[in-house]
Amino acid sequence: MVYPIVKFGNPVLETEAEEVREFDTPELHTFLGDMFESMYVAKGVGLAAPQIGVSRKIAVIDVSNGENPADKLVLINPTIVKTEGKQEGEEGCLSIPGFREQVKRPKRVTVQALNVKGEKFEMTGEDLLARAFLHETDHLYGRLYITHISALKRDLLKRKIKKLQRAGDWD
Numbered sequence: 120m121v122y123p124i125v126k127f128g129n130p131v132l133e134t135e136a137e138e139v140r141e142f143d144t145p146e147l148h149t150f151l152g153d154m155f156e157s158m159y160v161a162k163g164v165g166l167a168a169p170q171i172g173v174s175r176k177i178a179v180i181d182v183s184n185g186e187n188p189a190d191k192l193v194l195i196n197p198t199i200v201k202t203e204g205k206q207e208g209e210e211g212c213l214s215i216p217g218f219r220e221q222v223k224r225p226k227r228v229t230v231q232a233l234n235v236k237g238e239k240f241e242m243t244g245e246d247l248l249a250r251a252f253l254h255e256t257d258h259l260y261g262r263l264y265i266t267h268i269s270a271l272k273r274d275l276l277k278r279k280i281k282k283l284q285r286a287g288d289w290d
């Protein structure tokens with residue numbers, strides 16, 4: 120099933136999610152399938168469970184946008200273990216639709232996570248994949264990408280969102 124995406128302003132997005140402790144269950148497999156489906160429908164390259172209102176440390180990533188099955192990644196209870204270099208580029212979030220900001224990020228990032236079976240793995244990504252590791256892991260700790268832009272830009276963006284909320288164009 121396709122879940123609606125929760126938007127900025129919903130507290131679930133700014134709350135640390137619960138760790139996953141049960142693995143390889145039919146519920147988890149179904150949930151992961153639903154997460155990929157929801158991400159593809161929303162045309163994202165990553166989706167974290169809190170973005171569909173589920174406060175659990177689960178994220179899915181596919182930087183190929185459904186083009187290459189080998190790019191499908193599941194991160195459960197992820198932590199960032201190493202970062203190197205720098206990159207700067209535009210970043211957006213399905214929960215903050217219509218906005219994109221320049222965000223400085225490390226260029227190469229190593230994430231440690233569990234797979235659907237609860238097995239620990241480590242993976243290093245560069246460029247867009249590195250950005251996705253950071254962005255999605257942040258979500259699971261209640262942090263949005265706008266915490267990485269200047270306070271001035273963040274306040275401006277929040278003011279624009281408040282206007283949209285008042286106009287009923289944001290829910």
Ligand code: NI
Pocket residue numbers: 211212213214254258
């Ligand atoms: Ni996001």
